[in-house]
Amino acid sequence: MRSAVHRHLDGCGQETTGCYLSGGTDSSSVVAFTSERHKPARSFSIAFEESTFSEIDFAKTTAAAFHTDHSERFLAPQDASAAIDKIIAYYDEPFANSSAIGSYYCALLARDKGVRTLLAGDGGDELFGGNERYATDKVFALYQLLPAWLRRRVIEPLVSLLPQDGGKLSLPRKYVRRANIPNPRRILSYGFFLSMRPEEIFEDGFLQQVGTQDWLIVPDEHFRRARAKSEFNRILYLDVKMTLADNDLRKVSGTAELAGVKVRYPLLDDRLAELSGRIPAVLKLKGFEKRYIFKQAMKDILPKKILYKKKHGFGVPLAEWLLQEPRMRELVSDLMHDPSTRQRGYFRAGFVERLMNLHRLQPNFYGEIVWYLVALELWHRKHLGQSREPVHAT
Secondary structure, three states: OHHHHHHHOOOOOOOOEEEEOOOOHHHHHHHHHHOOOOOOOEEEEEEEOOOOOOOHHHHHHHHHHOOOEEEEEEEOHHHHHHHHHHHHHHOOOOOOOOOHHHHHHHHHHHHHOOOOEEEOOOOHHHHHOOOHHHHHHHHHHHHHHOOHHHHHHHHHHHHOOOOOOOHHHHHHHHHHHHHOOOOOHHHHOOOHHHOOOHHHHEOHHHHHHHOOOOOOHHHHHHHHHOOOOOHHHHHHHHHHHHHHHHHHHHHHHHHHHHHOOEEEOHHHOHHHHHHHHHOOHHHOOEOOEOOHHHHHHHOOOOOHHHHOOOOOOOOOOHHHHHHHOHHHHHHHHHHHHOHHHHOOOOEOHHHHHHHHHHHHHOHHHHHHHHHHHHHHHHHHHHHOOOOOOOOOOO
16 A cells, blocks of 8 residues: 555656645545655545535545645535536436535645645555455345255244334344345345335336336346456455446545546555455455454554544535525425426435435435435436536526
């Protein structure tokens, strides 16, 4: 990792180079190794008044530990409103990763401070097993280690006698049901749209056009094609191809370009990526400890507060803002109740209303799903006609 970061600093001047700093292990590692070459290294963070989302204390810990020239910016709902149109307009297909708002302002902050190249920490989770869902999935994978006769002749007949949705009594039955879903479909089944029947979400005409059988053909192919002996390394390969390539890198690179800076990804250095592919899966997820070998490598470099913190990233409290900030609340209401939105032919009206109600009850979970629908409609209006004007409520 040290060599990878140093290679990515070649040709980069100290004054015009900086690092994204979320306060997580990956961005902090990039800062740590950058500070060996640039004195001081320059680091940039975004923060929020909402304490459950803001990780500025962790970012400050890293900045202090490595004596960086640190800059930060607190974001408010008004900042999100100002950025949404720019971000929607930038992407040539619907893109609804709400943390793009934070990435954009972080890159903008760096540019305003004279930085032209930013180093990002993306890739560490997928190379070394850092996502929480990896440990969660292992809980279910353990079931398949039991003898088949025990599972099929004893356990499954017994759990079938339990209620399907009866509180704690139904948990063993739910566990067995999920454990019997083969990967990659099991690890993807946590997604909201895969946890419901398509007929509950989408219009009949839409389902007739796209079908319901081949939605997961792309992840299935990635999972099958991975040159890996362990199922866990296949999952990591899948995430490199989809979570990184289709989502995170498009978010960071796109918003950086929008802000006027370039990005380098030292943790995705080809030599480091090849090395990670040779590391046994048990050293990445040891028991239920995520990124075990990474932590062993960095334990004398990163502060313990950073190395063992809960993963967060550059998320933004958009779910709360969509409910609480008047301009954004009006935007959501206007879009979701506009007849032209309803006539797109994607979502059932009953599903949209149900989702809006769930958002009010559990904002932090369902708010992101509401944003998917809002971003899709905004993209339609920005790129496919109907309105070329900003669609924000006035």
